[in-house]
Amino acid sequence: MKAATIYSIAAELGISGSTVSRAFSRPDLVKDDVRERILATAAARGYAPNRAARGLATGRTGLIGLVVVDITNPFFPPLVGSIERAAAGIEASVLLVDAAAHAPAEPGLVQRLSSQVDGLIVASSRLPTADLKVAIGATTPAVLVNRAAAGLASVVCDNSEALRGAADHLVELGHRRLVVLRGPAASWAAQRRTAAIRTWARSAPSDVKVIELGPFDAVFESGRDAVPDILESGATGILAFDDLMACGVIAGLAERGVRVPADCSIVGCDDVLLARMLTPPLTTVTAPFEELGRHAVELLSEVIAGAPRPANVKLSGSLTIRGTTAPVR
């Protein structure tokens, strides 16, 4: 059985295809009872407008391309979820692209993608700014998440204040030697987080010492492998780039019989699902996933609609104190 079209249902009702089309695209332009009948028989025939045809006619695909560096990183699932929820609100679907699944072809990837979507949301890209702009292209509406680049719309989570709060928190607990585990050199978020701690360090009490380690890949193993250096540093307070690394540190520490938070305090960043599941649960900086996603698609709609200049929205993370920070012994 062939799929129903505006014409098949128009024929069935003895009206024109234009009217059927309008019943879906501009329902207000169709007389009530006619619209009712159209919708009824459409439902009966399982008719839904063909997206490709509509796309060809309008130039809109109804698709948002979402590029994430690695869907396997627990930071992304909640972000993807919130973006989808927001996209559903504007009748758009999400074309997900996991850059890790296509590596190392990220630039070409984005380019191919951009021809089939109305706009792009690029989350935490590690591409150099110039490459990123080339990849996105001058004409594709785009918004960056957790990354800023001149001339592009973006929504970022600024954790600076929360991170400084975390450092204060450790100092208040009596920790005097802190180690900060840096994230990937190419990560915009990592640079910002390191910068925030450095700023804090400049006005920290004079007996407080901050040691930087890294940069590291943002994975569990980096945290675990950093443990010997952490121990050697004599630090008792640890600020990890993200929850994954924090988790690795905790594991590495446990292997050596160092207990958290009895012997060592540690704070993560992002507050991914994992953080709440550790025993004890992780003290961390909570990211506003839901708003991040909502603003991303909101901004994208504006850019698609032709907003004059790219907006940049900045949200804030907040310190969530849980079980991995405690007074120094």
Place this chain on the structure above:
Amino acid sequence: MKAATIYSIAAELGISGSTVSRAFSRPDLVKDDVRERILATAAARGYAPNRAARGLATGRTGLIGLVVVDITNPFFPPLVGSIERAAAGIEASVLLVDAAAHAPAEPGLVQRLSSQVDGLIVASSRLPTADLKVAIGATTPAVLVNRAAAGLASVVCDNSEALRGAADHLVELGHRRLVVLRGPAASWAAQRRTAAIRTWARSAPSDVKVIELGPFDAVFESGRDAVPDILESGATGILAFDDLMACGVIAGLAERGVRVPADCSIVGCDDVLLARMLTPPLTTVTAPFEELGRHAVELLSEVIAGAPRPANVKLSGSLTIRGTTAPVR
């Protein structure tokens, strides 16, 4: 500047649109040097075939709809990644739909989706079989992952043997009272896992006692909340429906001063990222995510191509012994 089309580049080269079209869709039908020139100027003009137009003409969208119950559940990210990798191999993109983000409209959701994709991969759906079939529709090619239903292609991970191995493992360690935490009643995987343990229990040593608890939602909190009942049961060996619940049990046990694996042994299921990150790392049943994804898109291609009867592939999980199981004290 308007986007390039086959006609704009045809005009530029003084040839026909048909030839430009063929250079992309059937390159073998175009003389070498002509194709070279077409490809060169296409690249120069940033031309890529318009997917909507191609879709309208061919009836193919190049899109695979992927429906997951909840992207936030760590089972899905690795599956999504492997499906995307496999989809890239057949030039398809993945339209991700997180049912949780659209709840409770799952059926209608799938229906709308099916009009814009070539086929559907539905992972771990909790819908009753009848509803599921209605949602997918008679005409949309589909494959189910971790779920079987008569008449539909599927790829499932059978953990029965590994689960029986896990139970044996606990018994060998000296555990005599085992509790099994059941997963959601509507989950096909949960039913299979419970059934596997029941089968095992029938031929277990006579001094071994198996206590069932649940069904539970497959979340961390279920595991933690089940702890009082677990303790009351007197069991020292725990088989949790999945890693998330196992993780919750560990947390709940810790709150009560019960140590894992010193006082209690526990095994999860799936081997999500989280499992390796716990301290100690979780003994669990490892799911073959990569193959699950590969087979899912392979099967879907076959169904799209019109394979006569739906295939059902069954893969196996394997027991991975890590740190949460130990001899009973």
Place this chain on the structure above:
DNA sequence: CTGAAAGCGCTTACAG
């Protein structure tokens, strides 16, 4: 409020 008609950018038999 409704209809006839052109056009969106491809693909693909058909003819050469």
Place this chain on the structure above:
DNA sequence: CTGAAAGCGCTTACAG
């Protein structure tokens, strides 16, 4: 191997 032409299923000025 290449071109002219029809057709995929919509949308949307335009006319009524």
